[in-house]
Amino acid sequence: MSDLLLQVLSWLSYIERPTVLLQLLIVLAVVAVVAVCRLSRRRRWIQGPLALAMPHLGQLLIGLACLVLAVGGQPFGLALLLALLWLGWSALGLLQRLMLRWLPEREVHRLDTRLIRPLYLLAAALLLISEVDSLSSLAVIPLGQLMGVRLSTEKVFHALLVIYLVLVGCGPPAAGIAWLLQRALGMSDGSRKATELMLRYTVVGLGLVAVAVNLGLNTTALIAVAGGLSVGLGFGIKEVFSNFVSGLWLLFEGSVRPGEVLMIDGDPCEVRRLGLRATLLWRDRDNAELLIPNQTFFTEATTTYTASDRMRRSQVSVGAAYHHDPATVIALLEATALAVPRVLPMPAPKALLQSYGDFAINYTLRFWITNPMDNGGICSEVNQAIWAAFQAHGIVIPFPQQVQYELPWPPQDPHTPPGSGA
Amino acid sequence: MAEPWKRTENGGMMPAMRRPLLTLLATALLLAGCGGRVQVPTPLHLALVTNSDQRLDNDLREDFQNRLKLVERGLLRIHPEATVQVAIYPVDQLLAAIQRRSRAGLEPDLLFVNGDTALTLLRDGLVVPYPASPELLQSFEPSMLERVRDPQGRLAGLPLMVQTQVGCFNRRQVPEPPRNLDDLLRLSASGRPVGLSVEAVELVWSAGSLGAVPALIQTLKGQPLSQANQQALVGWLAWLQQAGGQQRVMFFANQQEAIAAFLAGQVAWIPCSSVNLGMIRRHLGSNLGVAPLPDGPGEQRAAPFNRLRVIALGRHSSGNARRLALAFARFSANPLSQRTMTMGSLTVLPANRFVNLPLQSSQQLQAMHTALDQGRQTNALAALIHGNDGRLPQVQTLFTRLVFGEATPPATAEALVQLLQPKR
Missing domain, CATH: 3.40.190.10 (Periplasmic binding protein-like II)
Structure with a gap:
């Protein structure tokens, strides 16, 4: 490790060379000019065609400077490389816009920030390093030992790169295969998402094993470590492991999968993502995202509306005055529910006389809907329709009335009516 | 606008003021360090090339470094500020890499290569002719020097050792x-x-x-x-x-x-x-x-087909690095260093003709x-x-x-x- 650090530190000494310093100064000066120009454009000091050409002004200026250096027989490769890397970085913006034509914005953003730009930065770093050193030589520098295996820079670099690519890059291919399977087998959306997740876990698992084998780690030693870890897991990171295993179990069981609707604290919530540790749910009521540890679903009872189908039977309650015929009210309620567009005609809505209240007869109207997440909105629509129907048919929704009077003191003759003044 | 010296509620200075102050302090410390008695090491970048029959791995790298240490230790006594950093190139990558690095002004200060490779590098303007004094050249056989001279008579590098x-x-x-x-x-x-x-x-x-x-x-x-x-x-x-x-x-x-x-x-x-x-x-x-x-x-x-290994000079070294590079080459070519290198590894022979080797001591040395x-x-x-x-x-x-x-x-x-x- 110290060899590698010394080697890296020694690269700084190249700055001592006047030709290198000159190139770096040119690039720094151009960066400063571009920064000032951007500020001017933001404050609208510069407008018109010059403002449009501003994004590529820096690369152009460095290119011109390289031309001057080349004509003068001076080295220019470093400045040119930096300008090209800068240009490439700008071009990634164009690539992003191009990808937006075929992929959703969220996916493009994820690909851009997690895969394309980090890989570009890595390639740029390797290019810059190859300008000052031999990559083949750096690759063989030993960094240490792991389970008796000598780890070289190359091995560690490859291992980290593969792990990163597997973790970040296996998403789109897994989604693609899951989509193909859905088309071929006619799976539901939830099953597709579960398949995608399982494919990702499988690829990540295989990737980690491949990395260990590529590093030359002894499989017997790995099994021994796994045995030791299992004891450690029992004590130290029990919760983390429990959540991970619960997540896998739920995935196989199919009870909590992306797209499912669960009742959390009385609110319907849609499962967005089943993660390694926790499940992300979305609550429509206030657009909140809930992060709930996987083992909660594993150990506690949960109400779901999407286990076998996505239909939900909902209900609203309403009171009607005593003098209305209950049969008329019930028929009207059922007809009203049928008229609401998002209420299913089959199974048919059903109104029931629930109880005789203090000031009204209480009715309940039960009806079926297709999307459990729409329950709140549909209930509101049904309630509004009931009010309008009652209004149209002269059915009164009574409300409690109270009469307050003053009690004279000291009490008067009980036969004298109150307020007579006598 | 906040005044730069104004203190915030928690007693600290405004960030706008603190950052320039820290920068100033760091610069001052850096300058003090440079200007003081602290001796800044001068890395000497040395590129080595493998032969086509060698595989670049850590064993080979350690072999090279161990051989180099024999010379480096002696050099440090004369130039304690020198540190040698090695970059090893496979033979098929060397020319392209040096061309690219030279275009950026970032090529190594010294190149330890075969004589014919040094001639190619000189022809392509990637190294400078070695400025050897007539006294130094006396140390080598004329036929050996001929192998590293270009048609204009320029020396592509200083002969150091022979791989037999x-x-x-x-x-x-x-x-x-x-x-x-x-x-x-x-x-x-x-x-x-x-x-x-x-x-x-x-x-x-x-x-x-x-x-x-x-x-x-x-x-x-x-x-x-x-x-x-x-x-x-x-x-x-x-x-x-x-x-x-x-x-x-x-x-x-x-x-x-x-x-x-x-x-x-x-x-x-x-x-x-x-x-x-x-x-x-x-x-x-x-x-x-x-x-x-x-x-x-x-x-x-x-x-x-014995290979002559020479040490050539990169084009764009700083004055300080060039001075050290020449010192390193001269030191490597002196009979004592050459003998140490040969006897230390028993895998190369000295290019300097005034080195006496105990040939009877080793069958390997005798065969070489x-x-x-x-x-x-x-x-x-x-x-x-x-x-x-x-x-x-x-x-x-x-x-x-x-x-x-x-x-x-x-x-x-x-x-x-x-x-x-x-x-x-």
Whole structure:
């Protein structure tokens, strides 16, 4: 490790060379000019065609400077490389816009920030390093030992790169295969998402094993470590492991999968993502995202509306005055529910006389809907329709009335009516 | 707007004020450090190149560094500020890498390369001619210096050491090394496999044993071949074909494969470069035997292709680094350093002719010294065709066809002459 650090530190000494310093100064000066120009454009000091050409002004200026250096027989490769890397970085913006034509914005953003730009930065770093050193030589520098295996820079670099690519890059291919399977087998959306997740876990698992084998780690030693870890897991990171295993179990069981609707604290919530540790749910009521540890679903009872189908039977309650015929009210309620567009005609809505209240007869109207997440909105629509129907048919929704009077003191003759003044 | 000296509620200065102050402080400390008595180390960037028969791994890197440390330790006594940082390039990547780095002004201060590579670098303007004083040049044989001079007489690099080509054998299988080519074929006939590579530079030694080196030199100079030389050339190629027909003479596509087969015990004898002896000995231990390459059946001596390693100067070094680079090169070329390097590894011979070596102390050293002597006849050849010449892969193809019996020796000789003759 110290060899590698010394080697890296020694690269700084190249700055001592006047030709290198000159190139770096040119690039720094151009960066400063571009920064000032951007500020001017933001404050609208510069407008018109010059403002449009501003994004590529820096690369152009460095290119011109390289031309001057080349004509003068001076080295220019470093400045040119930096300008090209800068240009490439700008071009990634164009690539992003191009990808937006075929992929959703969220996916493009994820690909851009997690895969394309980090890989570009890595390639740029390797290019810059190859300008000052031999990559083949750096690759063989030993960094240490792991389970008796000598780890070289190359091995560690490859291992980290593969792990990163597997973790970040296996998403789109897994989604693609899951989509193909859905088309071929006619799976539901939830099953597709579960398949995608399982494919990702499988690829990540295989990737980690491949990395260990590529590093030359002894499989017997790995099994021994796994045995030791299992004891450690029992004590130290029990919760983390429990959540991970619960997540896998739920995935196989199919009870909590992306797209499912669960009742959390009385609110319907849609499962967005089943993660390694926790499940992300979305609550429509206030657009909140809930992060709930996987083992909660594993150990506690949960109400779901999407286990076998996505239909939900909902209900609203309403009171009607005593003098209305209950049969008329019930028929009207059922007809009203049928008229609401998002209420299913089959199974048919059903109104029931629930109880005789203090000031009204209480009715309940039960009806079926297709999307459990729409329950709140549909209930509101049904309630509004009931009010309008009652209004149209002269059915009164009574409300409690109270009469307050003053009690004279000291009490008067009980036969004298109150307020007579006598 | 907040006043820069105004303190925030928690007592700290405003961030706007704090950052410039910290920067100022850091700069002041840095300047104080630079201007003070602290001695800033000056890294000397040294690029090394592997041979085509070497695999770049950590063992090779440590080999290089251990050899380098022998010189570095001595240099540090004179220039304590110097530190040497090594970058090793595989031979097939060196030219492209140095071209790219030189275009950026970032090439190494020193390049430790083969003489012919240094000449190519000088021709392409990637290194500067070595400014050797006449006194320093006295230390080397004129024929050695000729190998690193370009047509304008400029010195591409300072000769440092010679890597010789010797015969490696496994003592468990071969009690006595073959002294001549007949012995070699007898060895294979007795059931001990012999390994040869079809790479041109690896087979040239046998041209010496069969007297074909003058023919090759004449061809490379573009001169018509005399009858005797023509016969010698065909005779050499006929021997190669005859060897290829032997059941236990194995021809490999390259030297790395030959070494791998030798280490695996599949062959009992191979020609090998002295720089690989350390690695081979690590695998075979005391079973490794080293001897000079077999001479011819008559008076002809083997003609090993010994590689001359030189130290060349990069173009864009800073003044300080150039001063240290020259000091390093001079120090490496002095007899004491050369002797230390040779005796420290026993895999290279000094280029300085005033170094006395205890030849009787080591059979390996003796064999290398004999190889140096045998190889004098290839100095002229090495000056005419470089190890990285573009024609060599085609020569290898001709040899491959020859040893597998797809071409006759006279036809191969004719093709070889046509290929090697300078184009008019």
